[in-house]
Amino acid sequence: MIDRTIAISNVYIMLAYAFRAIRSRGKDRIEAQRFDHLHDLLAEILVRGVGAQVKRGLHRDYLNRRDELATVRGRINITRTIATRSMTRGRMVCEFDEYEADTPHNRALKSVIVLLIRSGDVDASRKAALRRLLPYLDAVTLIAPTSIRWDALTFHRANATYRLLLGVCELVVRGLLPTEGPGAMRLTSWVSDEQMNRLYERFVREYFVLHHPELSPGAPSVAWDFDDTNAHGVEQLPAMRTDVTLRSGQRTLIVDxxxxxxxxxxxxxxxxxxxxxxxxxxxxxxxxxxxxxxGSVSGLLLYARTHAPEQPDLDVVIQGNRIGARTLDLGQPWEIIRAQLEDIPTWLEDKQTALTQ
Structure with missing residues (x-):
């Protein structure tokens, strides 16, 4: 279950940052609404986002098709034409490109819209709004949600507006995965810790990418600083992948x-x-x-705050490197969350300087 200390409205802000749609139109209207269930929030994002996408035009692409035709179109597939004896019927098997909306991006959208309508804990009015979107997707093939290849969905300038929509769809399918019970299929009520952890990491990183590009935010791997002369089996060393790395001058802060x-x-x-x-x-x-x-590298563990009375609050120098742990309270209004995030770059200062401020 998702920790109830996270305000549902803040989940939208996290999604917007994580999928680089923080400047999307309608963001303020969504933030101003109250959502009792996470499914309602995700449904509302799709209702508004897909509705706007329909007005500007659904994503289309050239898709390879094969059909038996009476006239030549595209390239004749000689092998298939002979194998199917199409010539005896005065036809040929042709392969051609068709510019249409039945793309993997739109298939994912339609699949998740249907999933939320059938199995989601969504308000009746929002389910009706989702149903009104389906006629615009009639030409799009309905596929099983679990068959969607999320890593194969690419984004560019022409379909950048799909980034948040498909991010929401992925969260629904992976975090609110359908569970098969006796005679029924339903969605779980809240997102799993694993999916929220991925969203949380991406949100923190993209926040600094947007607001602090001068700190060169990224997620590079840290190389093991081993002695080459006697090294053996170094390929067995595990990768050290960071969530967020910030740099200012000669100083570096690694945030996990x-x-x-x-x-x-x-x-x-x-x-x-x-x-x-x-x-x-x-x-x-x-x-x-x-x-x-x-001592120019510091490390900070940034936990999402929970209901527990004791929370991480650590700030020490271990063998010359500043190491700490603190929390980010996702149950607070956005202004407070942002203030907490804005305090993190102070860790790029010398510890003694920071403590005297």
């Missing part, structure tokens, strides 16, 4: 976004501590990235 149901672990004696695996991971990142051994 964590979305857990429990943001702290509890030891044998009931003492809450930062997750040890997360802390070891961040220390490894910082020490290996700090190739000059000058």
């Amino acid at each position: 976004a964590k979305y857990y149901g429990q943001s702290m672990q509890v030891g044998m004696w009931g003492k809450p501590t930062v997750h040890s695996a997360n802390l070891y991971q961040m220390l490894a990142y910082a020490k290996n990235a700090d190739v000059h051994r000058d």
Whole structure:
């Protein structure tokens, strides 16, 4: 289940940042509404987004088709023509390109719209609005949601407006996956931790990409700083992939976004501590990235805040590198969340300088 400390309206903001649609028209109208269920929010995004897309024109592409025709069109497939004995009927098997809307992008949209209508916990008025979109997708093939190849969907200037819509569709299919029960299929009520963690990571990274390009935000991998002379089996070292890396001058901050149901672990004696695996991971990142051994690399674990009374609040210097853990309260109004995000770049300052401010 999604942690109820996350305001549903903030899920939309996270989606908008994650899929680079923060400047989309209608954003303010969606934010101003109240949604009791996450399905309602996702349905509303599709209602508005697909409706606007219909007005400007659905995405179309040249798709390869094969058909038995009486006149030549495109290229004649000699092998198929002979195999099907089309010539005896005065016809030929031709292969040609057709410019149409039955693209993988529109198939994904139609599939998820139908899924929400049939199985989603969506308000009746929004289900009706979704149904009104279907006639515009009549020429689009209805496919099984689980057959969609999300990694094969590419975006460019002509279909950039699909980025948020298909991001929502992917969240529905992967996070709100249909579950088959005796005689019925239904959607789970909330997004899984795994899917929310992916969305949370992407949201944090894209926030800094949009608002702080001067910090060169990215998600590079950290190379292991090992001794080449006696190295053996280095290909077995696991990859160290960062969620967000910010740079200012000679200083670097590695941010690891964590979305857990429990943001702290509890030891044998009931003492809450930062997750040890997360802390070891961040220390490894910082020490290996700090190739000059000058303490210029810091590491910050950024947890989504939970209901627990004890929350991560760590700020220490370990072997010369500043390591910390704090939370981002996604249940607060956006202005407060943004202020918390804007405080993160201060970690690029020297620790002593930051502490005196």
